[in-house]
Amino acid sequence: MSDIESRGGRYRIRPAGKRMEKxxxxxxxxxxxxxxxxxxxxxLVATIGLVSGEALSHQPRGSIVIAGLSxxxxxxxxxxxxxxxxxxxxxxxxxxxxxxxxxxxREHPKREHHHVRHLLKEIGVPTQTVxxxxxxxVASRPRWLKFMIRENLGIHQNxxxxxxxxxxxxxxxxxxxxxxxxxxYLLPLRLTMARDISWAVAVVAALVLGGVKGLLTxxxxxxxxxxxxxxxxxxxxxxxxIGYGLGVAGA
Numbered sequence: 617m618s619d620i621e622s623r624g625g626r627y628r629i630r631p632a633g634k635r636m637e638k639x640x641x642x643x644x645x646x647x648x649x650x651x652x653x654x655x656x657x658x659x660l661v662a663t664i665g666l667v668s669g670e671a672l673s674h675q676p677r678g679s680i681v682i683a684g685l686s687x688x689x690x691x692x693x694x695x696x697x698x699x700x701x702x703x704x705x706x707x708x709x710x711x712x713x714x715x716x717x718x719x720x721x722r723e724h725p726k727r728e729h730h731h732v733r734h735l736l737k738e739i740g741v742p743t744q745t746v747x748x749x750x751x752x753x754v755a756s757r758p759r760w761l762k763f764m765i766r767e768n769l770g771i772h773q774n775x776x777x778x779x780x781x782x783x784x785x786x787x788x789x790x791x792x793x794x795x796x797x798x799x800x801y802l803l804p805l806r807l808t809m810a811r812d813i814s815w816a817v818a819v820v821a822a823l824v825l826g827g828v829k830g831l832l833t834x835x836x837x838x839x840x841x842x843x844x845x846x847x848x849x850x851x852x853x854x855x856x857x858i859g860y861g862l863g864v865a866g867a
Contacts, residue, residue: 647777648785651699653829655789657844660825662691664797664818665851669859671811677801684798692790700783707779710771717764721757728764729754735767796821815852822848 666687670680721728733750741749754760765771800813826844830837 647703647782649832651782651785652789653825653832655695655699655786656793656825657822657847658695659688659691659790659793660796660818660821661848661851663687663794664814664848665855667797667801667814668811668852668855669862671807671814672856672859673862677807677810680801681798684794684801688791688794688798691794692787695790696783696787699786700779703777703779703782707776710776713769714761714765714771717769718761721760721764725754728760731768732760732763735763739767793821793825818848818852819845 663684667680667684670683675683729750732753733746736746736749737743753763796817797814800810800817801807803810805813822844823841826841827837829835829844830840833840
């Protein structure tokens with residue numbers, strides 16, 4: 617039986633008996649990268665704001681450390697659970713759309729056959745071959761469904777994200793991102809020096825994180841670094857101002 621192959625972005629019928637080399641299936645790591653960047657940034661931004669506020673409200677070192685570690689634990693659990701629920705919900709929604717597409721093919725084959733022809737034209741299949749190509753696709757129900765899932769729904773099932781994996785990546789990322797602002801307070805330093813080092817380390821960590829994000833996404837490393845640095849600086853400033861205000865009010 618004939619099959620379909622793609623050359624140069626266009627589809628054509630492959631003669632029966634001619635074996636087509638199966639392309640390697642590639643899974644996407646975009647979900648892992650997204651969760652890692654999100655967790656690192658959220659942990660860093662939230663924690664620097666918190667410890668800055670604690671430090672400038674004249675809290676003792678122990679209180680600052682307790683508040684920082686408590687915030688890290690709460691953020692880790694909250695963000696990991698949120699990541700798990702978001703990913704599993706997205707997968708459930710994707711599966712629902714696939715079931716609806718399968719039902720549409722089963723109950724309205726003529727309409728869906730016409731839809732196949734329309735999609736083939738949209739992706740650039742020559743008009744004179746659309747009929748034969750569509751007929752070849754709908755001749756096999758699994759192939760028909762797979763085509764509609766990809767071209768109509770825009771879903772690639774081999775790229776479905778794993779909820780547990782995403783939640784673990786998020787949890788680790790939050791811990792790693794939250795560590796730089798808290799570590800200086802664990803060292804035998806004067807409180808003011810620990811505070812200043814915490815700010816400096818947090819900003820440097822943000823610049824590095826932004827640069828890594830730029831490299832991974834192949835965007836401007838400088839712009840990405842500056843953006844992350846500004847966000848962390850703003851968080852530290854807001855936390856510091858709130859803490860200072862509360863400290864003055866309670867004095």
